[in-house]
Amino acid sequence: MSTWLMVALMGAFHGINPGMGWLFAVALGLQDKRRRSLFRALPPLALGHGVALFLCLMIYSMSQLLISQDVIRWLAGVTLVAFGIILLIRRQHPRWVGMRVGFWDLSLWSFIMAMAHGAGLMLIPVFLIGQNHATMHESHGEAAMFFNWWDYLSGVFLHTGVFLLVTTGIAWVVYRYVGVKFLRTSWFNLDLIWAIALIISGVLALVM
């Protein structure tokens, strides 16, 4: 599967999780009885998510300049597995946020959620694998970075774009058509799947 398709699919996966923002947007719309409140929440949600992702990829790509690919692979793998296990065992809830929130509150909230759930971290193995494939095709010698800054930036935009699209879609369908009642029966424990996804991507990074 192509790296870009994976990056996009991850955006959809993150968008589906109610803990990443669509439920918050729905609640704000319902509380104010105005669809405007729902739509106003979406840009900051995407911004926070995108910045978190950007930060993770920046650290990753900078570390590529400093340490070897193998060390990065191990670091990323171990961090991801540990993160997944921690999320399986224990979760903390933000104490400063509420229902009367503005643009920056929502951006910060989305940023913290993405960081705390390891959303950006989860993408590193995707790039690692992409890189691996690329270097395999190259003859030995100066295997340059497959991904340059522009690629990472495109990745952030692609992922965040899909995230925003999915978040908007679900939020609107729930707000306008389905209603929140369905949460009772259809809200699968995505946090559990998420934690497992973190562990799997960590293992992938380790064994590839």
Added chain:
Amino acid sequence: MGLWKPDPSFYPSPRDAMKAPQEELAYVVAFNPDQDNRPDALAVVDTQKGEIVGWTKMPYVGDELHHFGWAACSSALCPYAPHPHIERRHLVIPGIRSSRLYIIDVKADPIHPKIIKVIEAEEIVKKTGYTRPHTVHCGPDGIYISALGDKRGKGPGGIFILDHSTFEIVGKWERDRGPQYLHYDFWWHLGLDTLISSEWGTPDMVEDGLNPEHLLGGRYGKRLHLWDLRSRRHLQALETNEHEQMVLELRPAHDPQKAYGFAGVVINNQDLSGSIWLWCRENEKWTMKKVIHIPAEPADPDQLPPILKGFKSVPPLITDINLSLDDRFLYVSCWGTGEVRQYDVSQPATPKLTATVRLGGIANRTPHPKGGMLGGGPQMIEVSRDGRRVFFTNSLYASWDDQFYPDGIQGWMVKLDADPTGGLILDPEFFIDFSDHQYRAHQIRLAGGDASSDSYWFS
């Protein structure tokens, strides 16, 4: 790790919760009024048969179990910190005299609840500064518990937080308490990020009974406080007036879009009347006004305890209120006169009395068909989620029981059937006699949730 699907007893809105299946069990705290070596207990009541089917005894003596609540409820569907895959399985039960906290699992075996953790008073006071834990509400980020005072039995009282997965004390809640000193109940308007707290008295003002000097001097609580839930800072204080004292139970509208609620005020030190106050928000400011006035009832001094003889009348003593999940009916306990009142509060500023049932009472002692002449009066009142059943018990607080009912209180629990369009009928078959077990009964929690257990995020 949690459940695969949300706990089925969590509902997004109070409207959805009203369609919940009828409760089969109730948990009722029972305390030992005698100074002997029997510990307090949690009684499990079969609400269909109207009998006690299980007991869990506390490991220590002298707790005075009082109010309690669930560690998890519908508030777990929080839009900004969702965690709906935890279970409603633990009750958090404070001892108001011992300041101890019990965490009790009722899911493993609902008939035989099991104590899984005990938090000692020393730990609470060390980590929060508070003692005499009281109201328990499950909040978005933890379990909120109110406390009446400090180690010396003085103020300020306040709120502390318990982690809802580890049951470790997180700490004191308030960052800036402003003028707040006395404490009693609290609840919130989650949609408005606003917490409301009320005032009774510091432990040394209430533990030995109602102090007539404090009452006549107007020193019991008269205020209601509004707080910002996010910054944990005091926003505004609202006051009844110089005479109406002991602002106790707070019942905000369950619908998170509605910005109003009701506070029960026990007594007016001039005419002994009781009252219900409505708080509401208009143009970003909160105001409060009296919407229900219940007068004292004249009585023969021979029928009255020493504290009331001089007044020749019985105060209603509004000690508990409860609001149905549709925000339509307000139930008011008049512990002194022995009466439960049902008001239609669909127009909150102009409540209409729709039904009243008399049982017990200081002067009346209205009998129950199954229980005979009764001591004590309607006190802790709980309404089922569908709004069709109302349960209540008759004990207030050991030292106050003795003051107002000096002949002693025989502990009982009864049930009323409520008409969804207004009206109350006493269920003549439902009478649970706690005195058979030498206990008095206090707060009731219905399995799966009730009208004062859950907070909702959606309308």
